[in-house]
Amino acid sequence: HTDGGCCRRPVECFECDSRLDERCGDPFNLTRETAPVKMCNDLCYKLKHKMGNKYYYIRNCADTLKKLYIKKTDVCYTTRTKDGGNLCFCDQELC
Numbered sequence: 001h002t003d004g005g006c007c008r009r010p011v012e013c014f015e016c017d018s019r020l021d022e023r024c025g026d027p028f029n030l031t032r033e034t035a036p037v038k039m040c041n042d043l044c045y046k047l048k049h050k051m052g053n054k055y056y057y058i059r060n061c062a063d064t065l066k067k068l069y070i071k072k073t074d075v076c077y078t079t080r081t082k083d084g085g086n087l088c089f090c091d092q093e094l095c
Helices: none
Strands: 011-014 037-040 044-051 054-061 076-078 086-090
Touching: 011 044, 011 054, 037 054
Parallel strands: none
Antiparallel strands: 011 037, 044 054, 044 086, 076 086
């Protein structure tokens, strides 16, 4: 039973930031052998954010997101603005 995130199994997530390593962006160009991977007690997430005229991507454990007032489930949330930003969660290994 995974409702509410109380009883999730640990999952491996990539930990990277495209501002520091462009391979972390889309298309994603990293593997378990070339990117930091860590065990997470929650979901993994990918954040796509526009800063200036360029997008950057962050991938990590969902439990590192502080003050997040949305339900964390295997889904993507899109920003209200038309900049194409989004926040996606997934519950599979290295998703």
